[in-house]
Amino acid sequence: MRAETLTQEAPLRQHKKKVNIAKRRQYAAAYALSMPFMVMFALMIAVPLFYAGYLSFFKKQLIGGVSFVGMDNYVRALTDPSFLGGVGRMALFLVIQVPIMLGLSLLFALILDSGMLRLQRFIRLGVFLPYAIPSVIATLMWGYLYGKDFGPFAQLAKALGLPAPDFLAGGNVLFSIMNIVTWGFVGYNMIVMYAALRSIPAELYEAARVDGASEWRLAWSIKIPAIRGALLLTTIFSVIGSFQLFNEPNLLRVIAPAAIGQDYTPNMYAFQLSFVNQDSNYAAAIAFLLGIVIMAVSYVVQLTANRKERAS
Incomplete structure (x- = not known):
């Protein structure tokens, strides 16, 4: 009886052994395929991040060289008007620009998804095309358009006998960057939302239309609630991009130095500290505090969205 049982269990053990070998091979293949990414992540993100954190706890002095100062750089940053002013300016940028941008993106996505437009592919490409233009080129182009002495808007105003608008004045430059x-x-945001809209089952629309729902009702009651994930994703990306703003104000500073200072945004201020003032330790602390601000705002946005979803 014992021998018979062992004979029956032998194939089962062999099968389990083969399954375990197959799993090990799958795990090995998965690790091998992901290893290039992990190596690049460690070299390009993790190591520089830890090194920047290490630098932020030190200070370079003319007498005494580099010395450990603990949290002094962070305390200095929290009382630095240049850093706080840049963060406040970017917070204002976020509150005004992001709702307008995402609102337009959602509007274009809903219009394209409704199928009421002709030449949809052409229109979709036309709306997406500006994203394909590098931000440096786009800023140079808009800087030319904004020019008070040479820009087409100024030339048109002069032709009409009107004063040339100064888009790069101190009170206007933030809105020009927006x-x-x-x-x-x-x-870019339109494409993300449009892709989410296309994944909604068509049966929902058909059932709603049978009940007499209009396109506006479909959009408000079905489409927008169904793409909350895409809306949250684009909002968080926009929060990150707002606080990391650099190219646009840095390039416009050449033609509007009176309106855009070296500390106009936190990123510009950190760049100035590190590469011009040669104060990489304080710049590292500024960068870490900016990252904390971004994480905090992103968390608040996600928490608010989750609460609204549970409430509905």
Whole structure:
């Protein structure tokens, strides 16, 4: 009886052994395929991040060289008007620009998804095309358009006998930058939302239309609630992009130095500290605090969205 049982269990053990070998091979293949990414992530992100954190706890002095100062750089940053002013400016940028940009993106996505337009592919490509233009090129182009002495808007105003608008004046330059960023990223966010809309089952629309729902009702009651994930994703990406703003104000500073200072945004300030003032330790602390601000705002956005979803 014992021998008979062992004979029956032998094939089962062999099968389990083969399954375990197959799993090990799958795990080995998965690790091998993911290893290039992990190596690049470690070299390009993790190691520089830890090194920047290490630098932020030190200070370079003319007398005494580099010394450990603990949290002094962070305390200095929290009382630095240049850093706080840049963060506040970007917070204002976020509150005004992001809702406008995402609102336009959602509007274009809903219009394209409704199927009421002709030449949809051409229109979709036209809205997305500005995103394909590098931000440096886009800023140079808009800088020319904004020019008070040579720009087409100024030339048109002079032809009409009107004073030339100064888009790069101190009180206008932030809104001019908002326009550049909105022009460049509406198409990207539209594509994300449009792809989410196309994944909604058509049966929902058919059932709603049978009940007499209009296109507006479909959009408000079915489409927008169904793409909350895409809306949250684009919002978080926009929060990150707002606080990391660099190219646009840095390039416009050449033609509007009176309106855009070296500390106009936190990223510009950190760049100035590190590569011009040679104060990489304090710049590292500024960068870490900026990352904390971004994480905090992103968390609040996600928490608010989750609460609204549970409430509904």
